[in-house]
Amino acid sequence: MKRSFSDTLMDWLRQRLPVDAITEFAEHKRVPAYVGSIWYYFGGIALFLFIVQVTTGILLIMYYQPGVQTAYESVRFTVVHVKFGWLVRSIHTWSANLMIFAVFVHMFSVFFTKAYRKPRELTWFTGLVLLALCMGFGFSGYLLPWNTLAFFATKVGTAIVATTPFVGKTVQEILRGGKDVGAETLTRFFGLHVAVMPAIFTMVLGAHLALIQIQGMHEPHGWEHAPESKKRYMPFFPNFILRDLLVWLIVLNVLAILAVMFPWEIGHKADPSAAAPMGIKPEWYFLFMYQALKFFPGKILMFDGDAVGVVLFAIGGLLWATVPFWDVRLPAGSRNRIVTYTGVGVVLMIIVLTGIGLR
């Protein structure tokens, strides 16, 4: 009997790789099906948008020329003269924003469903590193077109870094590549944005995804004591993955609509000798921190107001990151409400401060 090509191929692979173990793993992979299942999609959405970022980022590098004399001009050339260049850039920018939004939603859903609890602490930590890297991508990428808004946003952003006690000045100088934001800052941010951070991001993302495969999906509160008959599951292949793909398609359509209807502006070329323009503010995902720092007076006792703000944010961030350790599981699996209230407080604070900042 003649064997089909796919059989021959599978045999060839089977002699070299643990194909059967992989297919068995895939067959048994399942996702809890309950009202909160919708939150499982946001990690996948963030992953999809990351793929979009990598693809459009590679396309943008084809024409981008780092350097204070060439950066703005090359982005302008891409947007004005290259076919669909405006679309590629607009998708890259919109996708970056949507990705950070998806990552935030993903993080809060994990926080409120307490999916960070043992044994998933490492997944939580790697996720936070990925969020920090996303914000780093946003911050460094923002400067690359070398326009006025980007120039001043980078000046302010790196000036905030400098207020960090003890190490601030040094870190600021390393980031800027000198005393002020200039040509060296641009090439450093370019290197960070297209080489250093993607390399780190890919490794951490690999660990994050591997942890999810090793530990399986987190199951909702109360399932550990529930009888098997009360639990509903959905096979990952093909049921969940097809739903995932459908969500990705919807996200791509939303992205395309946003990118076409609201193309990102290129602005004016940065002029280091000009005054900062009116109404300058950072990207929305930094706005809550930026707005909070505005409420601190210049001096608090003997300390710099900004420094106190930065230290408080650092302490808050540390508490947030270490929640798997201070969230004590109460007896009989009841909820630790302090964690939920903390989460609600943080969400409200971010929404209110962002709202004030946007006005």
Add this chain to the structure above:
Amino acid sequence: MVEDKPDNVSRRSFLNYLLGISVVGWVGSVLFPVIQYFKIPPRKDDEPTSVVAASLKSLKPNQGIIFKFGTTPGILIMGADGQLRAFSAVCTHLDCTVKYRPDLQKIHCACHGGMYDLNGQNISGPPPRPLTPFKVVQKGDDVIVSRA
């Protein structure tokens, strides 16, 4: 379980057909802009029709200079007889920039030893074709080179 009746099968195959068309349409609509994006648009300063290659005062017999013709290099040679000739300085073998060798009175490519005579003809080594010739015009002291 419902048995697959003939009309069920055709409905399923019709849906599969629709799905297939959508997938192809979707892939096409993503690939089309990407492929278009790779077509490099012409830049204004890429292709000038003529340039001032040198000043006559800066040239002496049996000498060659390299000048910029848009984004590519050109070579202007004043032969031992005082005649001016200009060519594209891009070797027809593998794109290295050639130079004038006063000792040989030939145009030489250092990369793979290609040799051209003063008419730009490939006479030895790997170059497969002659150098592209340019038109040379004298205007006062300026030597103006244009595409032939």
